[in-house]
Amino acid sequence: MKKKEIVLPQIKFKYSSLTDENGERLRYPDETCYFCGKDNIIFGGIIDAHRKNPKIMCENCAIKKFAKDNGYKTLKVASARRRRLFDVSYLFTDMITERYLKKHEKFNLDDISEKEYNMIVQIARDIFNAIDRNEKERIEEIFDQKDIEKELNFYIKDLFK
Ligand SMILES: [Zn+2]
DSSP: OOGGGOOOOOOOOSSOOSBOTTSOBOOBTTOOOTTTOOSSBOEEEEESTTSSSOEEEEHHHHHHHHHHHHTOSSHHHHHHHHHHHHHHHHHHHHHHHHHHHHHTTOOSGGGSOHHHHHHHHHHHHHHHHHSOHHHHHHHHTOSOHHHHHHHHHHHHTTTTO
């Protein structure tokens, strides 16, 4: 199978989550997609973000654009690949959260303060942003989550020791 035809599996998170307690994706009830006109959208992106009239795009329209821009054969393939743009960084935050909890002998997010969690998110963001773009792309396209974790671990092996 060619890279552009493989549906990458959804990454599973222990701590970070984009869904509410019912497993539903969070919606923006007051936003309308500029492109398809639907309301109550799952946010997909902004076009012309730095211009006079930024245009909000729903997730469906963002997936269609991503498929077209990157030459993916189906929306299913494009959708799974696009998720990785976000999910690999959330996984990274998850892994750093786990390290932090372990070091402090705690077991879940309720055991730490908001300040501590914000610090974890900031550390995750700083390290992740420093990883080379091509390297990130390579990691995003790894099929198995455990292999992605192996790669990401390289960057945090000395953190919270
Ligand atoms: Zn739309």
